[in-house]
Amino acid sequence: MRKLVLQTDFGLVDGAVAAMYGVAYGVSPELDIHDLTHEIPPYDIFAASYRLYQTIQYWPAGTVFVSVVDPGVGSARRSVVARTASGHYVITPDNGTLTHLQHYLGLLAVRQIDEVKDALPGSLDSHTFHGRDVYAFNGARLASGLRDFSHLGEPISVDSLVQLPLGTVTTTAHSVAGTIDILDIRFGSLWTNIPRQAFTQLGIEAGDFMQVSIRQNGQLRYQNQMPFTQTFAAVAVGEPLIYINSLLNIGVAINQDSFSKLYHIGTGVDWEITLTQLAR
Structure with a gap:
């Protein structure tokens, strides 16, 4: 059984x-x-x-x-x-x-x-x-x-079998780009298709800041600098962060708020996200 x-x-x-x-x-x-x-x-x-x-x-x-x-x-x-x-x-x-x-x-x-x-x-x-x-x-x-x-x-x-289109992940010496696959619905966090390995190859450590750019069909919808952290509590309430989600992919969130609702960000292969390393 x-x-x-x-x-x-x-x-x-x-x-x-x-x-x-x-x-x-x-x-x-x-x-x-x-x-x-x-x-x-x-x-x-x-x-x-x-x-x-x-x-x-x-x-x-x-x-x-x-x-x-x-x-x-x-x-x-x-x-x-x-x-x-x-x-x-x-x-x-x-x-x-x-x-x-x-x-x-x-x-x-x-x-x-x-x-x-x-x-x-x-x-x-x-x-x-x-x-x-x-x-x-x-x-x-x-x-x-x-x-x-x-x-x-x-x-x-x-x-x-019928296959849906999936986003691709691309990397450069100082950036990694992918797509926003889905939301952590209850909390409005963005779950990307960027695996941890592709991200950590940039040499990013907890506390480092990156520039996050989100485009829909090539049009810029959001851009900001935010830290890579291990926990949501590492930033103040209402502040954005980059983290590794439970599937070991990169996520973007706001501590105790909905990133998706606040900035009207959707999901799917039309939504591209790029994380660029900032000079230390």
Whole structure:
């Protein structure tokens, strides 16, 4: 019996998530079900992809993840189950949700789920709730051991999966640039795709100041000098800082305030951030 972890953009204001739980427990009352989040912004496939990457490696190998951010539900987009190099399983639409896992962790195998043959019995007249009728149902069968990965659909090429564009990281002798991938939502901090190694190669030490420039589609939206610190408390309340986040990437924050809201900074490959070393 594996753990089953659910992620959606459904929210908790109606019965959608509860219906997924009900279907899963109908497969096996002994299932151990958890929530990753149900607050992915509606239709935001990139955020769903990132949250899987943020979370999956901290769960035991064998855990089954069901991720449903599916603006193309009922269309020709495929339903798939993937086995990651870390030994986890993900059931999701083939719409880019596996982008970060494929790029950063690696996928060993992928199979296409038959949305007719492997659907919840009695559900075929509806085509708009595959989260319940295909993904939760098959996630529960896989997690409970009633269906083995090798018998859940037909194998397809990992390279055939839909991939979302990811930002690139570039370095010079005195700077590093990347993109703002996502927010630490509750606190409004900016999480970049710049890994710690690319940053520390500049020889930056705690307390050093850098110039931070943020552009959207090439247009400068923010520029300031701020220190690299190990903790938020290293600067006064309301002051900005650079830090290494929990995924060992570079983050930019304001102590006890929302950087994103204060300066109207968004996320995605259109938002580029450059950190430039200042003369000591």
